[in-house]
Amino acid sequence: MKHVLLSFWILLFALSSGFPAQAAGEIRADHVQIRLIPLPSPDSRFLGFGVEFRIDPEWHVYWQNPGDSGAAPKFKVEAQGGSVQGPQWPAPERIPYGTLTNYAYSRRVVFPFRVALDAQADQVELQIGMEWLVCKVDCIPGFGKLEAVLKRDASMAAPEIDVAHPLPLPDSHWKLRRRSDSSDRIRFVLKNSKIDLKNLREVDLFPLNGELFATQAPIFQLEDDALQVQVPWAANANRNARPVDFLLTYREGEQPRQATLLSVGQASSGSSLLQSLFFAFLGGLLLNLMPCVFPVLSIKALSLAREAHDPPALRRSGWSYTLGVWVAFGALGGLLLLLRAGGHALGWGFQLQSPLFVFAMALLFFVIGLNFLGFFEFGNFWTRWAGRMQGQGSLHSAFGTGLLATLIATPCTAPFMGSALGFSLLLPAWQALLIFLALGFGMALPLLAFCYFPWWTRRLPKPGAWMQRLKEVFAFPMFLTAVWLGWVLVRQAGANAAMILGAAAVGVAMALWIFRWGAGRWSFRVVAAWLLAASLILPVFSLNSTADLPVGAQNSPWQPFRENSLAEAAAQGKPAFVDFTASWCITCQWNKKTVLEKDKTLKLFQEQGVTLWRA
Structure with a gap:
């Protein structure tokens, strides 16, 4: 039952x-x-x-x-x-x-x-x-x-045409390129080499992956010969997912609705990757001319010149230096990719957003300047291992110089390389790492080439006092960089940061002086070590990241940017301008002083009813 x-x-x-x-x-x-x-x-x-x-x-x-x-x-x-x-x-x-x-x-x-x-x-x-x-x-x-x-041979009647739901057909004339990301949306550039985009009607994009994008209708804006497209992210979307596929639908004039599939994830062909690697390599070459990097590499090249009589040893030092640069760039790129995979909206120079990192970098440049002036010499002390050894060009020294050169290149190069490296983060992880390594090889190549062709040292004067004077001259760009980083620190952590950094610099200098004065005496070394530790550790508990950028101040047209600011402006139909800036970004500060904060520019913004935000 x-x-x-x-x-x-x-x-x-x-x-x-x-x-x-x-x-x-x-x-x-x-x-x-x-x-x-x-x-x-x-x-x-x-x-x-x-x-x-x-x-x-x-x-x-x-x-x-x-x-x-x-x-x-x-x-x-x-x-x-x-x-x-x-x-x-x-x-x-x-x-x-x-x-x-x-x-x-x-x-x-x-x-x-x-x-x-x-x-x-x-x-x-x-x-x-x-x-x-x-x-x-x-x-x-x-x-x-x-x-x-x-x-097999059955006859059939003509099918009923469904104009409302056309099948997607391949069309190589359409190109969809990823342009940029923000916290709430992704931007694309949509082009067609065959048709006039002004004749398009009822254009729409449907994402194939519902986990990546929200269902709100995309925003299309025609600019010149391309459509600028904004598509909102879905909540908790993996923004590094590949591929990014869409179904494009549109009507051209009075024609029926058409459809084609577009893939952004496959947009980077082998040739474009090679082009990106080439430009990253050229960018790496330019890094050697930065005021933070050039003095360190120049001193290192002069010290390696003493090994010109032993070509195999000189070449090993060159490759050791190159390995140090690669390790440093690979570590920075890998960390950046891991943080991006975790949903953090970061770019090149992200470490400079940390007051503690800026504090450490300012002290590092200060100590390098002291070393160049001859304030201290410690033989095989770790600072010489980090690339400032003047004596024999050991493999450890060369490797440490590569690490150090990459580390100190960051604040100098962020304004110049930020956009290029930011674009690399839109690529698959292995391609992004290749670009970081190509950048590192470009930076390492001049010193590596010197190790293979040291003949140019014959044109230099004989070793003498001029080498010491040149080294002392190079100390002053180091001090200027430390001053600039101190200014960045004040902007990030408030006016008290200047006193904290100054006290730490005096403490470090005094510790180095005690260490030198009491060479060979353990009691002096213990005192110097305690003083050095106090100068480096105590600021950790004093610094904060309460940046005091002058936005939203009385009578200022600039307001602090919020995550939903653009959405609010779009809903009200108001034009908006966002100045994404950072205290350490030299070009950002230059743009503010020479363009954005000029009375003529602000008057033009006001006449056009543009809302101004600073992020």
């Missing part, structure tokens, strides 16, 4: 949910009729068929990315006599429901498949198990199976 009741309830559920009593070539279920129809195939090696859904008015079934709710139809195809490929997903519609937006199909849609017949087969027997969800306000699940036999 229990088995009879159980069978009755299963049958009742199947009937109520749209499951047919038996497999057939057509299914009639709640608010939807489904059948298998033959379709012509452009390739004679294949047979075509489609699964057609006819849907009641005001109801819909879903696309492969259903949007904010719903579920896409599922197809399980079994074929005897051939192999099946598909389905293809026609272009969907945006169907709003309250605050939600779904990607779906209304009235009628056909999902095409194609069959490759076996070599000796004249027909293929198909069984297609299906699940679907049909919705209006409420949703009704459906289950069923279609069966059919397709013959």
Whole structure:
């Protein structure tokens, strides 16, 4: 009796949910009729068929990315006599429901498949198990199976054209390039080399991955020969995911709706990667001319010149230095990629946002300046291991110089390399790391080349007092860099940071002096070590990151930027200008003083009703 009741309830559920009593070539279920129809195939090696859904008015079934709710139809195809490929997903519609937006199909849609017949087969027997969800306000699940036999030479009528849901067709004239990211949206540049974008109508982008992008309609803006596109991120989206795929739909003039698939993740071809590597290499060469880096490398080159009589040792030192640069750039790039993968919106120079890092860098440049002036010499002390050894060019010294040169290059190069390295973070991780390594090789190449071709040292005067004087001259760019970093620290942590940095610098200098004065006496070394530790550790508990950028002050047109500022401006239809800046960014400060804060510029912003934010 229990088995009879159980069978009755299963049958009742199947009937109520749209499951047919038996497999057939057509299914009639709640608010939807489904059948298998033959379709012509452009390739004679294949047979075509489609699964057609006819849907009641005001109801819909879903696309492969259903949007904010719903579920896409599922197809399980079994074929005897051939192999099946598909389905293809026609272009969907945006169907709003309250605050939600779904990607779906209304009235009628056909999902095409194609069959490759076996070599000796004249027909293929198909069984297609299906699940679907049909919705209006409420949703009704459906289950069923279609069966059919397709013959190789069967004649067929012309299919009914679905202008509302066109199939995506390949079109190589369309190019979608990732431009930039922000906390709430991603920006693309959309171009077509064949058609005039001014004639486009009803343009839309549908993301294939619903985990990456929200369902709000993208914003399109025509600029010159390209469409600037803004697509909002989904909550908790992995912004480094690859590939980034979209379905583009549009109408050109009075023509029917068209669709094509676009992939951003595959936009970086081998040639463009090689181009990026080449420009990163050139950028690395320029780093050697930065005022933070040039003095250190010059002193190192002069010390290595003493090894010119031993070419194998000189070349080993060159490669050791190159390895140090690579390790440093790889570590910085790897850390940056890991933080980006965790959802942090960071770019090159991100470490300079930390007051403690800026504090440490300022002290480092101060100590380098003292060393160049001859204030202290410690033989194999760790500072010489870090690249400031004047004596023999050991492998450790060369490796340490590479690490040090990369570390001190960061504050000098961020304004020049920030955009290039920021773009590299939009690439897959392995390509981004290659760009970091190419940048490092460009930076290492001049010193490495010197180690292979030291002949130019014959043109230098004989070793003498001039070498010491040159070294002393190079101390002053180090002190100026320390002063600049001190200014950055004050901007980040307040006026008290100047006193903290000054006291620490005096403490470090005194510790070095005691160490030198009491050379060979352990009691003096202990005192110097304690003083050095106090000068480096105590500021950790005193510094804070309460930046005091002059925004939002009385009578200032600049206001502090918030995460939802742009969304508010867009909702009000007001133009907005955001100055993304940093105290350590030299070019940012130059732009403010020479352009953005000029009365003429501010007056123009005011006349145009532009809201000004500083981030």
